[in-house]
Amino acid sequence: MQSERRAPANSDLSFLFDPRSIAVIGSFRENFFGGYVIVKSLLKAGYKGKIFPINRAYKEVHGLKVYPSLKDVPQEVDLAMVMINARSVIGMVQECSGKGVRAMIVVSDGFAERDADGARLQKELLEVARREKIRIIGPNTAGVVNTSNGFNPCAYEAGYYRIRKGPIAIGAQTGMTNPQAFPYPNLRFGVSKICDFGNKCDVDECDLLEYLAADPETGVTSMYLESIRDGRRLLRIAKRVTKKKPVLVFKSGRTKEGARASASHTGSMALDDKIFDGLCRQSGLLRLEEFQDLFELPKIFASQPLPAGGRLGIITFTGAVGVVAIDVGAKYGMGLTKLGAETRGALDAVYQGLGNMPVDIGPMMAAVKNPFDDYPRVVEAVAEDSNVDALFNVLWANPTDIIVSSYLKAYERIKGRVGKPIATWIYGPDSEVAADLAKRVEEMGFPVFNTPEKCIQALGLAYQHSQTKNNGRGA
């Protein structure tokens, strides 16, 4: 990193995600929020940079010396994270500037999300920060995470767990996607970065997208937005980014009522929902339908190749799931495929009628003596069929060993060999058995989704993104 005094470029958020040193400015009282938690979280996450706790009333926290003020710190500080009274924040920006700080994470609330006075304070905060050439995340943010360097200054007690490294980046206009709010160990494909924009007085969705586009650790970005700061800039940047990497967006404040509520808690203006829909279509942003999609749907991009077309293959234990899947597929322009003659013949030889789409294991299971002997071969044949662009596989989580091992055998056979996305749904009478099987399937690299609908949505978004990429190539 350079040392001369300049404002970092918009897309250079490295002082925020990869600081060589951080000052933590706030209370260090043992609690489930604040400096005490942040310092412990950094230590537990294995952050290798320097940590400088700042507070006049403390001497030590977690074995680290607490400095009475920023200027007492004996070396340069890249980043300051502050949890002080809103009215003291501006003064702190000036102090930070004096110390050569490049960026600040302002956790403090009481700004535009509170009232008109807070909004004025936020405006002033931005002006001072711009003048002092300091980038700001927040105010009213829960902060950021970077798994590549153990930088997890989580402000809320979250159990101090380790987040697995992986390709999924999450940006949000809320703290609800930070480590204290979501069980990231369940996101087995791993995380690169997390960022809560808060009131996004400075760093916003566009800055983050540009930064993540160039971030080699990030393969897919998932974003929660309530407002768009600059629609034209987002359109321009998203168009460029989505040619390379998928970007999923869940936007709330879709209704008039929701938009009004959003304005009051982040102090931001909402965008008409139809305009945003158009923006997504034009720019290749993939629109999500509900909050949990932010964590669920990036899994398909984190682990699976894109489909070459919209021909959907389905292997199920009951017809109903097939019908549900086909309904959802139609929304994404995906339709049920027909298996090739060879595959159909091979499947019909296993059990008469098995070669029809959706491939229904149910009738065979009730009629054949050891139906699971043939199961891996059936999955392999369907997955390899060139008429299948994307595969939805349904597993009945029966605890019988022979069944579970035949599922795993099937995935073993196709792993890394078929070049098309596979989404799995697991159901059954025992949620622990189902959860354990899901874990094993995901550890093999195949994403498992909560519902049949989510499986198809995931494949549908992958198909949509593959079209965005191809259009780009053609243009």
Next chain:
Amino acid sequence: MQSERRAPANSDLSFLFDPRSIAVIGSFRENFFGGYVIVKSLLKAGYKGKIFPINRAYKEVHGLKVYPSLKDVPQEVDLAMVMINARSVIGMVQECSGKGVRAMIVVSDGFAERDADGARLQKELLEVARREKIRIIGPNTAGVVNTSNGFNPCAYEAGYYRIRKGPIAIGAQTGMTNPQAFPYPNLRFGVSKICDFGNKCDVDECDLLEYLAADPETGVTSMYLESIRDGRRLLRIAKRVTKKKPVLVFKSGRTKEGARASASHTGSMALDDKIFDGLCRQSGLLRLEEFQDLFELPKIFASQPLPAGGRLGIITFTGAVGVVAIDVGAKYGMGLTKLGAETRGALDAVYQGLGNMPVDIGPMMAAVKNPFDDYPRVVEAVAEDSNVDALFNVLWANPTDIIVSSYLKAYERIKGRVGKPIATWIYGPDSEVAADLAKRVEEMGFPVFNTPEKCIQALGLAYQHSQTKNNGRGA
């Protein structure tokens, strides 16, 4: 039950759900499907009626004598459950008739869902059954459950767990809602009846609705449908039933593509989706959006009073969840309420600004020393405010004892006292902690839903149903 030989009325399904005796006709080989599983399941569920296994090749199963044929059974048989070759089923109907059997559950497949020959066979089956005055569920069904008498003849290995008695009935044109497919212990508000119509050659959604309307154990019905046998009859019956009890319906085969797939696996004709939408609106049927809703959304009716109006109260830890909730509420005509002056004053005295809707615990949590001391009082004040018709409560599942106990204290205070529905969503960094808290909250009688959106959907459907009931009263 009467003994004279007549066809039971359409709505009299008591021979199917409450038989004094059952003949189980099929293989008794140890397996995860078939007679072996059914007999064991009946015994484990505590069925008090007589069980007569029928098969020439077996002498005994699970300590019960196996009879070589139905006519060897030394007493009357109410119900026969058959898992024999499709082509042998019609002969078996005649044998059953000779034995005085009133109803049959035909598990066998290979009928209209298979091919044209199977469709002809199904037609003939119905004709013979009508002539012999025998009611039929199926063919191609996974069967039924009645928790009030331990009647759970589950045909697939499901772990032989007990299903809790409760007010939720589930009817489906699939076996995907039977005990082998869903972990019913997680449905803590309990089940009255489960019924898989299968190909529904005889007993259908209308028959089941009429039967459940009169069933004192059933408070709410959830149905999965792919086709409607008789739209006019459904309209007529549903209109009557929904004045008394809520009926939730998830219908697949919504798209042309899905409908085609449905026709091929159940042999049934699908209905234009817009017509079905109109039917729901006219008849008060509550339409569901995805498969898992069948289990999730009845919980609100199983445990909570109906809302008197559409004014939504929200208690949350972050603004974002409030915005998401308000967006969904708008779809159901529910809007964010304003708290009364007294409540607002009381909350603002706890923490400045807390009295605004949505009530946001977040800022207070970061700023106040022991924020959870006041938490039960805050929830109580909001729940009791007469400006709140329905309450959405969000819990942050932090494992700290003091936090969990203050949540439980809050629910203790309002339990049975506020006369309005409360839906809870729980989120946090540890899924086990969240699941444990959800269990405790549900055991206290308050339903917890998987996502914030589902909470509001549940409250929205409750509001919709209250309007249906009130219109009925007014007319």
